[in-house]
Amino acid sequence: MKICVLPGDGIGPEIMAQAVRVLNALDLQFEMEEALVGGCAVDATGNPLPEATLQLARAADAILLGAVGGPKWDSHPRNQRPELGLLGIRKELALFANLRPAILYPELANASTLKPEIVAGLDILIVRELTGDIYFGQPRGIELREVNGESQRVGWNTMIYAEYEIRRILRVAFEAAMKRGKRLCSVDKMNVLETTQLWRDIAIEVSKEFPEVELTHMLVDNAAMQLVRNPKQFDVMVTGNMFGDILSDEASMLTGSIGMLPSASLNADNKGMYEPSHGSAPDIAGKDLANPLATILSAAMMLRYTFNQEAAAQRIERAVKKVLAQGYRTGDIYEPGTKRVGTREMGDAVLAAL
Amino acid sequence: MKICVLPGDGIGPEIMAQAVRVLNALDLQFEMEEALVGGCAVDATGNPLPEATLQLARAADAILLGAVGGPKWDSHPRNQRPELGLLGIRKELALFANLRPAILYPELANASTLKPEIVAGLDILIVRELTGDIYFGQPRGIELREVNGESQRVGWNTMIYAEYEIRRILRVAFEAAMKRGKRLCSVDKMNVLETTQLWRDIAIEVSKEFPEVELTHMLVDNAAMQLVRNPKQFDVMVTGNMFGDILSDEASMLTGSIGMLPSASLNADNKGMYEPSHGSAPDIAGKDLANPLATILSAAMMLRYTFNQEAAAQRIERAVKKVLAQGYRTGDIYEPGTKRVGTREMGDAVLAAL
Numbered sequence: 001m002k003i004c005v006l007p008g009d010g011i012g013p014e015i016m017a018q019a020v021r022v023l024n025a026l027d028l029q030f031e032m033e034e035a036l037v038g039g040c041a042v043d044a045t046g047n048p049l050p051e052a053t054l055q056l057a058r059a060a061d062a063i064l065l066g067a068v069g070g071p072k073w074d075s076h077p078r079n080q081r082p083e084l085g086l087l088g089i090r091k092e093l094a095l096f097a098n099l100r101p102a103i104l105y106p107e108l109a110n111a112s113t114l115k116p117e118i119v120a121g122l123d124i125l126i127v128r129e130l131t132g133d134i135y136f137g138q139p140r141g142i143e144l145r146e147v148n149g150e151s152q153r154v155g156w157n158t159m160i161y162a163e164y165e166i167r168r169i170l171r172v173a174f175e176a177a178m179k180r181g182k183r184l185c186s187v188d189k190m191n192v193l194e195t196t197q198l199w200r201d202i203a204i205e206v207s208k209e210f211p212e213v214e215l216t217h218m219l220v221d222n223a224a225m226q227l228v229r230n231p232k233q234f235d236v237m238v239t240g241n242m243f244g245d246i247l248s249d250e251a252s253m254l255t256g257s258i259g260m261l262p263s264a265s266l267n268a269d270n271k272g273m274y275e276p277s278h279g280s281a282p283d284i285a286g287k288d289l290a291n292p293l294a295t296i297l298s299a300a301m302m303l304r305y306t307f308n309q310e311a312a313a314q315r316i317e318r319a320v321k322k323v324l325a326q327g328y329r330t331g332d333i334y335e336p337g338t339k340r341v342g343t344r345e346m347g348d349a350v351l352a353a354l
Numbered sequence: 355m356k357i358c359v360l361p362g363d364g365i366g367p368e369i370m371a372q373a374v375r376v377l378n379a380l381d382l383q384f385e386m387e388e389a390l391v392g393g394c395a396v397d398a399t400g401n402p403l404p405e406a407t408l409q410l411a412r413a414a415d416a417i418l419l420g421a422v423g424g425p426k427w428d429s430h431p432r433n434q435r436p437e438l439g440l441l442g443i444r445k446e447l448a449l450f451a452n453l454r455p456a457i458l459y460p461e462l463a464n465a466s467t468l469k470p471e472i473v474a475g476l477d478i479l480i481v482r483e484l485t486g487d488i489y490f491g492q493p494r495g496i497e498l499r500e501v502n503g504e505s506q507r508v509g510w511n512t513m514i515y516a517e518y519e520i521r522r523i524l525r526v527a528f529e530a531a532m533k534r535g536k537r538l539c540s541v542d543k544m545n546v547l548e549t550t551q552l553w554r555d556i557a558i559e560v561s562k563e564f565p566e567v568e569l570t571h572m573l574v575d576n577a578a579m580q581l582v583r584n585p586k587q588f589d590v591m592v593t594g595n596m597f598g599d600i601l602s603d604e605a606s607m608l609t610g611s612i613g614m615l616p617s618a619s620l621n622a623d624n625k626g627m628y629e630p631s632h633g634s635a636p637d638i639a640g641k642d643l644a645n646p647l648a649t650i651l652s653a654a655m656m657l658r659y660t661f662n663q664e665a666a667a668q669r670i671e672r673a674v675k676k677v678l679a680q681g682y683r684t685g686d687i688y689e690p691g692t693k694r695v696g697t698r699e700m701g702d703a704v705l706a707a708l
């Protein structure tokens with residue numbers, strides 16, 4: 001069980017340290033190797049995804065990532081942006097299936113900005129396509145063109161999906177729905193975009209393979225509304241890379257505790273990259289304030305999806321539930337009457353609960 | 355003051371009838387002519403935007419629209435979709451500036467799914483570019499291509515913006531911010547999309563013309579989160595057509611009363627199309643259940659922006675506030691203790707309050 005560990009930037013190293021402690025406390029044999037990605041890799045090598053990192057990631061069975069990015073690299077040229085490290089790994093390793101659960105932990109119900117009756121018991125899985133769409137489509141660029149009789153800058157990108165890309169992500173989503181509530185909502189903008197008309201057509205075709213799953217369709221603008229209006233209407237949602245970026249972040253914020261939410265990005269063989277849904281939070285980096293639970297839960301997802309260690313995954317998840325029940329809270333989820341702890345202490349608590 | 359009245363589909367005719375009554379009750383001289391657009395136009399002529407309608411719209415100073423679309427036309431070919439009527443008017447009349455307020459009326463605070471302290475006093479203006487972006491970009495389509503050694507369907511669209519398009523919508527947004535809280539948040543995805551890198555560059559250039567306005571930038575995924583986390587942090591938001599479609603719907607749903615929200619789509623000379631932010635609600639069409647207030651408030655926006663009749667606009671807006679204070683509610687905003695009324699009765703109440 002070879003794991004490539006990529007702490008990344010900002011709070012990445014702190015939260016990763018706790019996840020690694022938790023993994024090491026299990027009675028399993030991991031081989032872990034650490035490498036640079038994102039801003040720290042730019043600083044060290046000028047490249048957000050150094051060749052050595054890519055090789056290590058390829059050789060590993062799974063990748064555990066902290067977070068990348070920060071204002072420090074905002075003024076760097078586009079080819080030195082930390083995010084390119086992330087996008088590069090996704091694309092190079094064909095990690096096309098991004099699974100992002102949005103779960104409300106009962107102990108943290110108050111953290112949501114939504115009324116308790118709207119979000120109590122919330123448990124949505126968003127399946128986002130991750131290696132296609134406008135993120136990677138060619139052609140793209142900024143150039144001078146003749147517009148209205150003068151030379152002007154024009155920027156453009158290409159949204160594009162081929163049949164096989166849509167089909168494989170839909171299959172992942174249908175399979176996920178089979179293991180859950182058997183309801184799948186496919187999100188598109190078919191009334192405007194041909195790309196997503198094809199998406200809808202193929203969703204309908206693939207649904208024939210999964211007669212037990214109830215497939216519905218929703219336009220992306222309506223989906224953004226329905227997530228606010230009545231999020232519990234959803235079981236599994238599936239959508240493209242761009243819409244998935246927006247909707248999965250919106251959905252995770254419904255819980256009010258994005259510091260608790262893991263994610264998995266899988267290829268066709270269940271090799272995967274696992275990372276918290278939150279960002280690198282440069283403002284609190286290095287201060288022992290960050291919540292390590294999303295990273296720890298990402299490690300649990302890794303055990304489940306890549307290593308088929310369901311028991312160990314559940315052991316971690318139970319430990320996390322226990323520390324919440326015991327009242328341990330990092331600053332992001334703190335409320336009066338609970339025990340405020342730092343990143344490391346939260347790791348201690350999880351280890352104790354294991 | 356020539357108005358082209360387009361009732362459209364679903365609840366469109368009912369809500370429009372009330373807005374027309376309100377306009378006729380003012381001591382102003384309007385010339386109103388009605389025409390077909392959307393699904394009803396498809397039924398009558400096979401074309402969602404008949405030439406006669408387009409001519410009337412061009413000849414008018416302002417267009418008042420109800421709503422278009424419905425499941426009835428879902429199986430029609432793409433060139434007969436009701437939405438094409440709307441998109442066609444926007445494009446043909448160069449209505450590039452879409453203004454969508456998201457306002458929480460104190461009387462309707464309970465309607466929101468968000469906690470009162472998060473949304474009380476909410477007053478955001480979303481400025482959405484409306485005639486460019488991936489909505490209209492060429493090339494686009496679905497075709498068979500050779501992919502991975504076999505013939506597959508591929509769908510694609512083009513996100514594209516020229517400098518002048520970005521500059522003019524940014525100016526509208528800065529001007530709107532000048533008349534409000536002087537804070538403008540420009541939303542993009544510059545870490546991935548070149549088109550929106552250009553957007554951000556030009557936003558910064560245009561900001562030099564408006565030194566009093568504080569310009570900030572936010573990535574679209576973060577914006578979708580922040581609208582849920584703390585919507586009151588925003589004054590004016592500006593973004594492209596696609597992101598604006600998603601974020602403006604999300605923002606309007608924060609109020610819980612999308613039946614109250616008007617919108618304006620303006621060209622460079624303040625000629626405009628005015629319409630409620632909600633859809634055609636085919637499920638309640640013809641039942642005298644729909645809320646006509648968003649359409650009535652759209653008529654007020656028309657008086658303000660196109661006809662420069664600020665006093666008359668405020669007169670309508672005051673009347674709407676008064677009927678809310680009096681407790682009149684259509685089903686969408688009803689709560690125990692208020693007076694449930696139908697579409698026409700709500701119109702009566704506004705007329706009485708005028």
Ligand SMILES: CC(C)[C@H](C(=O)O)[C@@H](O)C(=O)O
Nearest residue numbers: 069083086087245545546575
């Ligand atoms: C950092 C960025 C490129 C990335 C994305 O847009 O995919 C992030 O927002 C995410 O959702 O993982």
Ligand SMILES: CC(C)[C@H](C(=O)O)[C@@H](O)C(=O)O
Nearest residue numbers: 191192221423437440441599
């Ligand atoms: C009906 C549809 C084409 C339209 C859009 O996407 O612009 C609608 O959602 C809107 O926001 O006005």
